[in-house]
Amino acid sequence: MKRHFCVRSALAFILFLAAPHAALPRAGTPNLEMLKTDLLAVTAHPDDESMMAATMARYADEGKVVALVTCTRGEGGGNGTGKEGGAALGIVREAELRKCLGILGVRYLYFLNQPDWAYTESVQATLSQWGHEETLRRLVRLVRLLRPEVICTMDPAPVGGQHGHHQAAGRLATEAFEAAADPNRFPELQRDEGISPWRVRKLYWTSFGQTGTMRIATDGLAGGTLASAHPGKRHADIGWEAARQHRSQGFDKFFASLAGASKVQVPARPNSFVLVKSRILINPLSEKDLFDGIAGARLDGPDTQHDVLAAGLAAAPAAAPVTAQLRPRDNVRNYRAWLQANGIERLLTRLPAHISVVQGRADNLLEVEVANHTPQPQTGKLSLRVPAGWTLDRPEETYAVPANSTAIVSFRCAIPADAAVKSHDLIVQLGNATDTGKLDVVPALTIARLMSALPVDGSIQKWETLGIAAVPIRPASGFQGRVASPQECSGRFFTGYDDEGLQILVDVTDDTVVRNIAPDDIKAHWRSTSVEICLDPAPPGENTFSTLKLGIFPQDTTGTVRAARDADGRPGPLEQIKSRIRLASRLTPAGYVVEAHIPWPEIGLSVDRSALAGSRLGFNVILYHAGKKNARIGEDVGKSRLAWSFWPGAPGRPEVWGQAVLR
Structure with missing residues (x-):
C-alpha cells in the first residue's frame, strides 16, 4: 500500500512538472517571493475570465506569473450538464475553472467567498448583500500578498446587460488599487497578519470592444512555457480551449458551434483594455503592452502620477461658470459619484x-441639473429640444443657483403612443453650450378592471369575449439571441384585474416547446421553454428585490405547469414559498398558453378596492425560446429571449420594464 502511494505521488509530481507554468520558485524561497505575481485578474464568477483569457495565456506563455481572484464560485448560475445547484454547483464550477486556468498557465486562484445570489444589474444591491468593506478587505489582503504589477478587471459601468456582480468586481478592484497601498486602510492586515501595503503599478478595465487605450494581440503562437502543451496554437486558440471547460455554462457547445460554422480559421481578435490608473509616467497613446514602462520605473516623486488620460476620451474641459445636463437615473448618478x-x-x-420615459404619457418628468461653479449666485435661462412629435410643457425655463451649488429645473414631456422603444436624444441648451442626454422609451398599457373573476383555465376565448385586446410580442422584440420568424417564436398577452389580484394569459407561438425540467428542479426558468412575468409595485425600481418575477414552465417532465419566483423579494418554487398564485397551461398546435392569477399582496399593492384604480405598475412579459427539441433532463437549451419591453438586460432592470395603469 505504501509503495503504491509512493508511485502515485511520484507520478503526480511528474505530471505537475509537465504542466505549463512559469518557472517555479526554488526551495526555501520566502513566501512573498513565492507568491509574487505579475498580472492579477479580478472577476465576479467562474467563466468571466474568458473575456481576457487569451491575454492571460499570452503573458503566462512569456513566463510571467498570472493569478485570478474571483468574487464568487458561480453557484447562482445555470447548469446545463446536471441538476446540481447552490453550493454543489459552486463546487462543479470551481473544478471547471481550475481546468480552465491550468490550460491558460495561470498559477494562482483565490476566491473572495461571496455568494452568487441572484441575477441583478444593481451594484448597490450586490455590495450591500456581500458587505462592501469586508469584501474589499479580503481583496486588499490578496493584493498585498500577491503584489501584482498590473491588475485587470471588469468594466464597472452600469450599461444594459452588465451584471451587478460584474460591476461590483470592477469597483472593488479599482478601490483596491488605492487601498492596498494605503497603510491607513485595513491596518489590521499589517498588525495582525504581517502583510505590508503594496503599490500596484497599473490598473486596466476590459473595454468590450469600446475605444480603449490598448488592444492586446492574441494571434501570436505559443512559444514559451505553453509551447509544449499547445504546439502551433495561437494564444486566442488556447483561450478558447480554456473557456470550453465551463461546460455547465454551455461554453463547450458555443465554441464547438463556432468552429463548426466556420470553414476557415476563426480570427484571433485582440483583447481591448482601458488604462484607468497608473503610478508610473506612461503615455497611454503609445502603450503596446500592459507592462510598458514598468521596468525600472520610479514609483514615488515628481515622475509619477495616479491617474492618466485614456486614449479616445477627451480631457475634461475646464468647467464653464454654469453647466446644465439631464439628471440621469439612480444607477448612473451612483456610478458618476463613485468615479x-x-x-x-x-x-x-x-x-x-x-432616463426612462413612457409611451403615450403626457407627464414624463425631465429634470435638468444646473451646476454653478462660481462663488457668486447665478441666474439665467435654459431650453430643451426633444424629438419631432414630442411636446414639452414649456420650451425654456429660468434658473437661479446659489454659489458653488446645484439646482434642479423640471420639465414635463408628452410622448406619442407610437414612439419607438429605443434611446432618443434630448438636447439641453444653456447659452451657446449644449449637452446630449438619452431618453429610453418604454411601452405602456392600460389594464381594465374585470367585472367578475375569470377562471384560470388557459382559455383565450373568455378574454376575446370580453373585448380585451391582445398585446403583441413580435420576433423583432428580442434582446438576446435571434428569432427568424413569428412561427419560430412570438406571442401575445391579455391582462385584467379584479379585487383579488392581476390576471395574465400569455399565448405563445413556439416551434420548439421543450419539456425537460423535472418536478424537483423548478428553478432557473431561462434554461428551457418558459414565460416570465415581471411586476414592480413602485416603478421604476433600482433593483428587482422589491418586485415580483415569476418564471413559468408550461409543462414539466410530467406534463404539469410549474413556476417559481426568481431573483426577487421572495424567491423559490411556488409550493415551497406557499404562494397563492394560481396557474394553468395547455399546449396548442402552434405552441402553448400559460395563465396566472397573482394576488395583490404578492405584488405589493394595496388590496383596498378603492385604491387600485389609477395605480401604476412596472410590467413586462418575457418569452424564453429553447433551441433543442430532444434536450436532456435539466439541460440548458435556451436560445433566444423576446419581451414586451425588450431593453438589454431586461430581466434584471426594472427601470426599463414597461408601465401599466389600472383603469
Missing part, C-alpha cells in the same frame, strides 16, 4: 445620462 470619489472623473464621458 468622482475615486479620482477618475475623466471617465464620466463614457456613459451619457439616461
Whole structure:
C-alpha cells in the first residue's frame, strides 16, 4: 500500500512538472517571493475570465506569473450538464475553472467567498448583500500578498446587460488599487497578519470592444512555457480551449458551434483594455503592452502620477461658470459619484445620462441639473429640444443657483403612443453650450378592471369575449439571441384585474416547446421553454428585490405547469414559498398558453378596492425560446429571449420594464 502511494505521488509530481507554468520558485524561497505575481485578474464568477483569457495565456506563455481572484464560485448560475445547484454547483464550477486556468498557465486562484445570489444589474444591491468593506478587505489582503504589477478587471459601468456582480468586481478592484497601498486602510492586515501595503503599478478595465487605450494581440503562437502543451496554437486558440471547460455554462457547445460554422480559421481578435490608473509616467497613446514602462520605473516623486488620460476620451474641459445636463437615473448618478470619489472623473464621458420615459404619457418628468461653479449666485435661462412629435410643457425655463451649488429645473414631456422603444436624444441648451442626454422609451398599457373573476383555465376565448385586446410580442422584440420568424417564436398577452389580484394569459407561438425540467428542479426558468412575468409595485425600481418575477414552465417532465419566483423579494418554487398564485397551461398546435392569477399582496399593492384604480405598475412579459427539441433532463437549451419591453438586460432592470395603469 505504501509503495503504491509512493508511485502515485511520484507520478503526480511528474505530471505537475509537465504542466505549463512559469518557472517555479526554488526551495526555501520566502513566501512573498513565492507568491509574487505579475498580472492579477479580478472577476465576479467562474467563466468571466474568458473575456481576457487569451491575454492571460499570452503573458503566462512569456513566463510571467498570472493569478485570478474571483468574487464568487458561480453557484447562482445555470447548469446545463446536471441538476446540481447552490453550493454543489459552486463546487462543479470551481473544478471547471481550475481546468480552465491550468490550460491558460495561470498559477494562482483565490476566491473572495461571496455568494452568487441572484441575477441583478444593481451594484448597490450586490455590495450591500456581500458587505462592501469586508469584501474589499479580503481583496486588499490578496493584493498585498500577491503584489501584482498590473491588475485587470471588469468594466464597472452600469450599461444594459452588465451584471451587478460584474460591476461590483470592477469597483472593488479599482478601490483596491488605492487601498492596498494605503497603510491607513485595513491596518489590521499589517498588525495582525504581517502583510505590508503594496503599490500596484497599473490598473486596466476590459473595454468590450469600446475605444480603449490598448488592444492586446492574441494571434501570436505559443512559444514559451505553453509551447509544449499547445504546439502551433495561437494564444486566442488556447483561450478558447480554456473557456470550453465551463461546460455547465454551455461554453463547450458555443465554441464547438463556432468552429463548426466556420470553414476557415476563426480570427484571433485582440483583447481591448482601458488604462484607468497608473503610478508610473506612461503615455497611454503609445502603450503596446500592459507592462510598458514598468521596468525600472520610479514609483514615488515628481515622475509619477495616479491617474492618466485614456486614449479616445477627451480631457475634461475646464468647467464653464454654469453647466446644465439631464439628471440621469439612480444607477448612473451612483456610478458618476463613485468615479468622482475615486479620482477618475475623466471617465464620466463614457456613459451619457439616461432616463426612462413612457409611451403615450403626457407627464414624463425631465429634470435638468444646473451646476454653478462660481462663488457668486447665478441666474439665467435654459431650453430643451426633444424629438419631432414630442411636446414639452414649456420650451425654456429660468434658473437661479446659489454659489458653488446645484439646482434642479423640471420639465414635463408628452410622448406619442407610437414612439419607438429605443434611446432618443434630448438636447439641453444653456447659452451657446449644449449637452446630449438619452431618453429610453418604454411601452405602456392600460389594464381594465374585470367585472367578475375569470377562471384560470388557459382559455383565450373568455378574454376575446370580453373585448380585451391582445398585446403583441413580435420576433423583432428580442434582446438576446435571434428569432427568424413569428412561427419560430412570438406571442401575445391579455391582462385584467379584479379585487383579488392581476390576471395574465400569455399565448405563445413556439416551434420548439421543450419539456425537460423535472418536478424537483423548478428553478432557473431561462434554461428551457418558459414565460416570465415581471411586476414592480413602485416603478421604476433600482433593483428587482422589491418586485415580483415569476418564471413559468408550461409543462414539466410530467406534463404539469410549474413556476417559481426568481431573483426577487421572495424567491423559490411556488409550493415551497406557499404562494397563492394560481396557474394553468395547455399546449396548442402552434405552441402553448400559460395563465396566472397573482394576488395583490404578492405584488405589493394595496388590496383596498378603492385604491387600485389609477395605480401604476412596472410590467413586462418575457418569452424564453429553447433551441433543442430532444434536450436532456435539466439541460440548458435556451436560445433566444423576446419581451414586451425588450431593453438589454431586461430581466434584471426594472427601470426599463414597461408601465401599466389600472383603469
